[in-house]
Amino acid sequence: MTKITHGEVKKVANLARLELNDNEISNHAEQLEKILEYIKQLESINTDNIPCTTRAIEVINVFRKDEKKNSNCKEELLELGPSREEKYFKVPKIINE
Template sequence: MAKITNEEVKKVAHLARLELNEDEINNHAEQLEKILGYIKQLEEIDTEYVPCTTRAIEVINVFRKDEKKSSDCIEELLELGPSREDKYFKVPKIINE
């Protein structure tokens, strides 16, 4: 694997609109080399028989059937709003005629 140069880090930093000093450039170059080395290790793993997945732990959604239910707390809910008219919330007009 080719060594990540300081010039490459400077170019990427410029494209990302980052201002890096020389210490930061050297540090990022070293870190990027370690990351790419780790990726190279991962590429060597045989994954031919590993099933594709989007999560490490399988997640199963539990759905419930939508059912219409009557509620006896309509008055209590309407009282929570700032203003009401009959059995509706009253809101300020936002569209000019």
């Protein structure tokens, strides 16, 4: 594998609008080398018989059965609104004629 040069780090930093000093450039070059080495290790793993996944742990949704329930709290709900007119919520007019 080729070594990440200071020039490459400066170019990427410039594209990302980052100002890095020489110490930071050396540090980032070293870190990028380690990241690329890890990616190289991952590429060597045989994944031919491994199914694709989107999560490490499978998520299962638990649904409840929809059941119709009668409720007699209409008056209580209307009282919670800021304004009402008879048995409806009263809202400001938003459409001009």
